[in-house]
Amino acid sequence: MRETTYLLSEQYHRISKPTTGDGRVQTAPIPYSPPPTVYGLPQYLPLTESHPTGQGCTNPYGKSKFFIEEMLKDLASSSQKWSIIALRYFNPVGSHPSGEIGEDPNGIPNNLMPYISQVAVGRRKKVQVFGNDYDTKDGSGVRDYIHIMDLAQGHVTALDKLLCDKPLSGFKAYNLGTGTGYSVFEMIEAFSKASKRTIPYEVVGRREGDIASSYCDASLAKTELGWEAKYGLDRMCEDTWRWQSKNTLGYRKIFY
Numbered sequence: 001m002r003e004t005t006y007l008l009s010e011q012y013h014r015i016s017k018p019t020t021g022d023g024r025v026q027t028a029p030i031p032y033s034p035p036p037t038v039y040g041l042p043q044y045l046p047l048t049e050s051h052p053t054g055q056g057c058t059n060p061y062g063k064s065k066f067f068i069e070e071m072l073k074d075l076a077s078s079s080q081k082w083s084i085i086a087l088r089y090f091n092p093v094g095s096h097p098s099g100e101i102g103e104d105p106n107g108i109p110n111n112l113m114p115y116i117s118q119v120a121v122g123r124r125k126k127v128q129v130f131g132n133d134y135d136t137k138d139g140s141g142v143r144d145y146i147h148i149m150d151l152a153q154g155h156v157t158a159l160d161k162l163l164c165d166k167p168l169s170g171f172k173a174y175n176l177g178t179g180t181g182y183s184v185f186e187m188i189e190a191f192s193k194a195s196k197r198t199i200p201y202e203v204v205g206r207r208e209g210d211i212a213s214s215y216c217d218a219s220l221a222k223t224e225l226g227w228e229a230k231y232g233l234d235r236m237c238e239d240t241w242r243w244q245s246k247n248t249l250g251y252r253k254i255f256y
């Protein structure tokens with residue numbers, strides 16, 4: 001909760017700072033907002049940008065993302081000088097193809113992909129699969145994973161749109177995802193293939209606040225920004241494994 005409160009005040013600060021500009025077009029792309037947070041419990045799938053937001057946001061983190069989008073919408077309608085793109089990105093995974101830049105979470109990873117990769121490299125014993133009784137293809141949770149390189153390109157594309165001669169005016173939200181949902185078991189299998197290692201797992205109870213499925217319709221970003229995800233699941237796993245196998249202990253050189 002303290003972290004969320006801090007995050008919120010930081011974000012208010014970041015967003016309000018550009019209002020002190022000199023009257024030229026201001027830009028404020030917001031590179032966050034995973035769908036379980038702004039979209040809440042999906043009313044339909046795939047999630048489109050017109051899906052209601054803020055309803056059923058179950059945690060303060062999700063609410064803070066929703067509030068920030070609302071602030072940005074208000075800001076956008078307050079003056080035509082505003083040109084704002086919200087990138088609602090799904091589950092970012094993968095690493096830079098060089099294997100030099102990757103995800104190194106502090107402590108025990110909360111998210112699936114870094115957990116799987118730490119099991120594959122021998123830092124953790126087994127993956128805990130949070131529930132196999134969801135209404136999904138194999139009972140485990142389904143998500144739309146996106147390679148960080150695609151995500152980075154999505155940001156560049158959005159910035160190009162904001163900084164071009166005729167930037168859009170007002171507020172616009174775009175989903176960034178592949179549009180394909182993969183289950184936890186499919187993720188484990190794909191990572192096992194990429195790392196050529198067996199990945200032990202056990203099924204445990206559902207994680208509080210989790211939803212069964214979340215994946216998006218990313219066609220608006222394709223039509224209006226000219227962006228679409230290039231990398232599939234195999235490449236996400238291969239690049240993650242390249243970084244993890246080169247950096248067994250992550251950037252820190254001690255176990256914790």
Ligand SMILES: CC(=O)N[C@H]1[C@@H](OP(=O)(O)OP(=O)(O)OC[C@H]2O[C@@H](n3ccc(=O)[nH]c3=O)[C@H](O)[C@@H]2O)O[C@H](CO)[C@H](O)[C@@H]1O
Pocket residue numbers: 034036037061090091092110111112113115127128129130131140141142143184207208209210
């Ligand atoms: C409750 C929670 O933290 N939600 C965060 C998590 O949502 P997500 O639940 O979308 O991502 P995640 O990577 O934590 O989990 C993906 C899927 O794997 C499952 N799973 C995850 C970890 C694990 O050790 N075992 C397992 O089975 C989980 O139940 C879900 O079905 O990530 C998002 C970013 O990508 C946002 O930060 C969300 O706020």
